Amino acid sequence: MDPRNYRMRVDTNKCTGCRHCEMACSMVHNQDKANYHRARIRVIDLGDRFLPLMAGPYVSEIEECASKKLVKVGDKVYDQCCLCRASCPNKSIFKEPDSGIPLKCDFCAFREEGPACVQVCASGALSLVKIKEETEEEV
């Protein structure tokens, strides 16, 4: 599967916070270890809903961090740090717990079946969308 042709669709209304995705991710990337801190997807508890968040690129906090802002979605106000996909010096999420090396979602490019998190998502909150088809649909 070529990850460049796909994107992940996240439906927070369906996510139940079971964190199966985190466990599957940590298992396929670390062979014999179950540890959600090694996962490249994390389910963030926003209080009123769960947000499955895929690890994005590393950013330098000083130059690019915008996490001090608050984001208003509908009536709710969220701390942008909770919504941010970046691995950054400011938080230990998306970092190998032993070495501190930043982690980034690779869409499980090494697996024929595609991302492990999508495969084990029982609620349907995570799904894979082919970019090309999506564009055609939108057109």
Next chain:
Amino acid sequence: MFGWNGKLLRVNLSNGVMREELLAEEFLEKFLGGCSLATEIARAEGASGEESKVVFACGPLTGTGAPTAAFCNMAVWREGQEVCAPVLLHFGPELKYCGYDALVIEGEAPEWCYLLIVDGEVRIVPAGEIQGYTSSETEGFIRSFYRKWYGNEIRIVSIGPEGEADSSLGAIATDGLLLNQTGGLGNALGQKRLKAIGLRGTFDLKLAKPAGFQALITDMIAEFRAKREEIFNSIHQIFPRLDIPLFIEIHHGDIEKRACMACPIACLHQKNDKFLPNSTVCFCFGELLEISEIEKALDLYDFCVAEGIDPVALSITLRLLMEMKEIKALDVDIEIGDVQGIKELVRNKDSVLHKGSFRLAKEHGAEDILQGIVKKIEDMREIIWKGLGVSHEQRQVIERLGLCPYVLMIFSFDKIIDLFEMATGKKVSI
């Protein structure tokens, strides 16, 4: 050792001594986990000392990502009797990620405190100011010292005001969920002046055959997704047979599903960010307390959540009092279906209600009445299991492995045993 960590953490609140102890593989293989392991440790601890110690213990599959493997059991051995109940959501898996299969808490803290095991560091944090807090206030207090995303990763069990009192109704709550049938367990923490336990672990759980384990889980989830509608239809067909109108009405409409760790079923329901009472609580409110209006039932449940009272233990005790009043064995000012009266009775700390059903029945020779009340609840649950064709023995094994017995609603017993063997590399002895 695979699946288990092979370690126990002992925390003495009196002198602040914390000690890691090794758990023998043979011992873990014999008792596996769940109530079996928790009560065995509690029994052994109880036999050696005079005071009741609190034990939390997990099964070999807890936290591995096996479907529904979320259970941790809390046990206390008191007056020669075991009291044990499962802790749901994410507390059990987090205990495993902290590097322990079991946690033993002994002694009594000199002042109110909470226990924090975060990133490999164990601390007893004095916090007199949280005395009297509700469980959600306590959780908020502990998390307020951290950034929001980090704080939410700390999994907490805590007690409310009732758990602090000399009562048998004090329950424990975890991450906003009041745990039913933990009546008295909350008071075991309260007696130690331990308001809460917070966990965040970063350790790995090692599995014997990880590739096969993950492949089997992926197959199981695929099977679940293919049969999802069929499975939920069969589950929903059981509820009309249970005859709990309150449950059907309360859980009707716009509900949000919440899952314990790695659970595809997600049987916990929320409305407006608040957990709803489950089928057992609705049955107790409807059948034992004869509350038929939703507003009254939710009002009583919210009261239980705020005070940290086990709604099942409360219902059983109130029913016992009502029946004892009927036969004039005891004079209590309580009327059927009177929620306001129930609240006032609970607030009266001198009320006999706080003795709990077990002690009251013993004192007044009403064991038969109590048995009859408890049997009603057991019969209701048996209807669920019979409807699903699940045997009592299978449920016990599943629970000892650290899984929720509801997993048998969606997966075969044999597949769970396969998961155990791939996780631990051992054969299960039933």
